[in-house]
Amino acid sequence: MKKAILGLLAFLSVQIVGFSQEQYFFPGEKFDNSIPSPSEFLGYEIGTWHTRYDLIVKYFEKLDELSPRAELTIIGQTHEHRPKVILTISKEANMSNLEEIRQKQVQLASPSEAMPDISSMPAIIHLGYGVHGNEPSSAEAAMLTAYWLLASQSDLAKNLLENSVVHIDPTVNPDGRDRHSLWANSNKGFPPVADPNDREHNEAWPAGRTNHYWFDLNRDWLPLAHPESQSKIDWYHTWYPNVTTDFHEMGTNSTYFFEPTKPFGSENPVVPRKNYEDINIRFAKYFERYMNEIQSLYWTKEVFDNSYPGYGSTYPDIQGGLGLVFETASSRGHVQESQRGEITFAFTIRNHVVNSLATMEAALDNREFMHEYLREFFDTAISEAKSSSIKNYVFGDKYDQSRNTLFVKFLMDHQIEVYENNRDVSAGGYDFGAGKSWIVPTDQPQYRMVRTMFEYVDEFADSVFYDASAWTMAAAYGMPFAANAGSGKGEKLESIDFPSFDFPENKAYxxxxxxxxxxxxxxxxxxxxxxxxxxxxxxxxxxxxxxxxxxxxxxxxxxxxxxxxxxxxxxxxxxxxxxxxxxxxxxxxxxxxxxxxxxxxxxxxxxLELPKVLMVVGDGVSSYDAGAIWYLMDSQIGMPITKVNSDDLGRLNLFDYTSIILPSGNYSGLSENFVNHFKDWINRGGTVISSGSASLWLQRQGITSEKPVTLEEPKEDPKALPFADRRNFEGAKAVGGSIYMAQLDLTHPIAYGYQRETLPVYRNTSIFILPSADKYLTPVRYTSDPFLGGYISDENLKKLSQSASVIISPSGRGRVIHFFDNPVFRGTWFGTNKLLFNAIFFGNQMD
Missing domain, CATH: 3.30.70 (Alpha-Beta Plaits)
Known part of the structure; x- marks a missing residue:
């Protein structure tokens, strides 16, 4: 980048009046006039409107049409049937030879195959943008980056075309993007309003961050609950990119973040130290230089998470590549006031453009090094597996063939080798029958993903977490599993189907x-x-x-x-x-x-009565919690539930519904008239299904009267601590996502369908409630030693051991079913889903 705009105060109100798009985003560059810029194609300057996703795709289609160095591929669809696309860019010779290039790249990730000659292999660069729909600058940057790569006459652009294959995903979350773009464009003023209180900067619930079902797709690379992630992971494993980017936005008063993240405390235990201590540092030097050239402020080594393996910036780290997260200050609209002046949409876009270029230059300069690292990553996976005392994991639920199938399919989607189990095995307190269970050997290229699926993490360098501190997916599926030192694997699975059965033909009573x-x-x-x-x-x-x-x-x-x-x-x-x-x-x-x-x-x-379920949504309600419930009922049961905004509840007759679901949230805004109607409905036999903090609201309304856990000798906070310690000290008190073993009362309807008395549960709340005073109505409580994995403070663990996971609270002829652990977390806690199903179908039997 040349220093043509050093005089601009990048943090103040950067207006591009008087500058062409090329001068502002690419100062001093010359471009091929046969390739239209985004502004020429769209009819407006980038940064003056939020571009609809269909127009982004059409621009990429135009690049595909005009240039033999570009090819657009549809890799899947969203829930709302928007196409998921990848634009691939390289020189013509590479474009006509993509399959051979791809096969050699995959060969690097296959230790059993010969090492290819990497001296002439192009760098494989994957630029991913826009996983959060209301962080819109990155998708605009994607168009500008594609344009620059195809039209720039600079030596760097020519070198990249010659020696790399660049894959651009302009928007990981098209549905959320269009939801936000409609909001921002519909509320734009002429001139735009910079006041943060303006409607443009304050989206209506549930906002555009999430996908159609209100899921955060930047947590879905591991769970693979949604088609956007499923198609992306399938594509990822056909290429094994050397570098993958993940562009975001943060608070308007922030500046810019690039990796490295916080040392040790935010790093994943299965990723080689070389990733954090060498590769990250190499690439950071490029980001530093590019940001210095445009005089944009930035920071590193703080806050953001590299430990949870389900981000777009962390999953590549467990696949032999480098995942990179970037965060820019957000205008959350077209222009917004900040502590440094007005932040424009164009300014936020430019930050991501320069770091897109910096990433490509770094990947190009380290091309052979990154190829060698990709092979080294999978070679060391094999050597680590051979040195491990655990030779395989055996798993299977002899009572639930569908859930077995779901889990096996899930493992195979992550390229994990799964084998039939051909002998009876007793391990970990379970009996695994031959032909009815499966073996996952550790001696395989995806050894580190195997660890991710089956290991419980219980040692941490930090006590403050950006996200979940536990992610053992075998536990999420409620799958009986055990580490095993023996062998006994049968045939390797190439596919698995759901079970099928003959329907009885005899006359039935x-x-x-x-x-x-x-x-x-x-x-x-x-x-x-x-x-x-x-x-x-x-x-x-x-x-x-x-x-x-x-x-x-x-x-x-x-x-x-x-x-x-x-x-x-x-x-x-x-x-x-x-x-x-x-x-x-x-x-x-x-x-x-x-x-x-x-x-x-x-x-x-x-x-059994056919349920008719109402779920409260809207302001104050956790869209993540509500979305997970909605998606579960849609995708796994095919059963519609009625979603009603909290401010519309007053117009309803609740007696039209058998059950009401209150997702975790704050319900203090509900009117007194509605609360009285709600109480009457419960007292006459209604069933409330309450999650997380919704139970606290029910307590305050006098609908339930359960008691919180109080320790006899609570640990007292120090009388004084340094101000700088406040975040770490207070953050350590949170339960940010961890796994515990619960005890089921198998005779209670909430536990129907379960055949074992213990079940892993997921907790991401610090609400600790004592078991019910009625000895029959705490059907799910914790075992005497409940901790399985994740972070929890000693004091919170003491509270948890005395508290309940599920309580039934009678209220008149009705009842409240409290879930203090999340039974639907991120769409893949299949092991606890049936607790919610039972509450919906059998709720009126539970007290």
Whole structure:
């Protein structure tokens, strides 16, 4: 970058009046006139409007059309059916030879294959932009970077085309971007208003940060809950880029952040130290130089997280590349006042443009070094695995074939090798049957991802966390698993399908469906939706079925043929279709007299009502919590729930609903009239499902009266501490996301479908509530030694050990089901999802 604009005060009101786009963003550069700039294509200067995603794609399509050095690829779709695209740019010879280049790059990540000649291999650079929709500057920077790379006549641009392949993802989160762009453009003034209080700078709930289902996609590279991330990870593993960027925005009064992050305290334990102590430092010198040239303030080595492996800037670190996070001060609109003057949208864009160029130059200069590191990363993964005492992990849930399938598919999506288990294994307190469980060997290229999936992290260099401090995905899936020193793996899996079963053809007195499978609730909902009468057996029994004598646990679904409005032929025909779609095994019986346990006409058998669920959303409610519940019901059950803004509740008749979900949040703005109606609805039999801090609001309203945990001898804070220690001292008191072992009461309806008394749960709240005074109504509490992984202070661990995970609070003829641990965290805590399903389908039985 040349110092043509050193006289500009980059932190003040930078107006580009009098400067062309090229002069402002690329001072002193000359460009090929055959390639249109973004402003020429769009009809407005970059930074004067927020560009809609479809126009970004159309600009990339134009570059593809005009230049043989550019190729646009659609790699997937969002929930709202916007295309996910990658624009690939390189010299013509490389573009005509991309597949050979790709295969050689993948060969570097395959230790069993010969090391290719890296001397002529291009650097593989992945520039990722816009994972948070309301951090919009990076997507504008993506267009400018693509333009510069194709049109600039500079030596650097020519060198990059010659010796690199650049993949540009302009917007990781198109749905969120368009939600924010519409807001910013619709509320723009002429001239724009810089006052932070202006509507333009204050989006309506849930804002544009998240995707369609209000998920933060920058946490989804590991969980892979959403199609945006699934397609991105699939693409990532076809290329194994040497460098991947992740561009963001932060507070308007900030400056600019680039890596390195906070040493040790923010670093992932499975990533080689070379990444942090060598590679990061090499690249930082380029960012420093580029930012100095435009006189833009910046900072490093603070706050931001490199430990959680599910960011766009951390997942590449566990794949032999370098992931880089960048954060710029945000105008959150077109111009906004800050402590340094007015911050313009153009200024925020320029910061990301120069660091896009800096990243490419650094990757180019370190091309062979990064190729060598990619091979070294996977070579050392193999050597570390061979030296480990753990030779494999064995896992499998013998009661839940659908959840097994989901977990195996998940591992394979991350390129982890999974094998059939061909022998009976007892390990970690579990029995794993041959043919009904799986083996993940540690001796494989993805050894570090294997550790990520199965290890509990319990030692930390810091006690303050930017995000989650635990991410053991086997626990998230509620999967019985154990480290194992032995062998016994069978065939390697190339794919896995959900189970399928033959539907019974005999004349049935009743049909029976075990509730243990993950998709049994989906079966129930769709059967009820089709008008089929379903009952539940609230005790264990052994029935004579079409498959012989079968044991069934409490919670089993029973479809009595003598109480159907539909004909027997219609019922069996519909059930056959539903069972196939939901992967459920349906048994038939020709008698109501069971071989053991209660009979099918027992008083412990009762009809199930089709739920109609309302969830409160809007101001004060956690959009993350609400979105996770919404997505779970949509994607896994296919059951609609009614979402109502908190300020619209006063117009509703709550008696139209069987259950009301209160996601974690602050409900203090609800009117007195609504609260009275709400109390009346509960007292007349309603079921409230409450998450996190919503339970505190219920306490304040007198709807429930559970008691907080208080330690007999609480640890007293020091009388005085240095002011500079305040963040670390107070931050250490938070529970930022950690995993614990809970004890289930298997006889309680909240635990129907579970066959083991223990279950890993995820906690990201410091709300500690004592078990219920009613000895029957704390169906999920912690074991005597609950800690599994993540950070928690000693004092909080003492509180947690005395507290409840789930409490049922009766209120009149109704009840509140309190979840103090998050059963739906980030869309992949499949192990605890059934607790929520049970609350929805069986809530009226729980007290």
């Amino acid at each position: 009743a049909y029976l469906i075990d509730w243990s499978d993950f998709y049994a609730p989906k079966f129930l909902y769709h059967a009820q939706k089709e008008g089929i009468h379903v009952e539940q057996v609230n005790g264990p029994f052994t029935a004579q079925t079409n498959s012989g004598p079968m044991d069934f646990p409490a919670g089993t679904l029973m479809i009595p043929m003598g109480f159907q409005k539909l004909s027997a032929e219609e019922v069996s025909s519909k059930l056959k279709v539903i069972a196939e779609k939901t992967h459920q095994e349906v048994f038939s019986t020709e008698t109501g007299m069971n071989l053991k346990g209660i009979d099918l006409g027992s008083n412990l058998v009762g009809a």
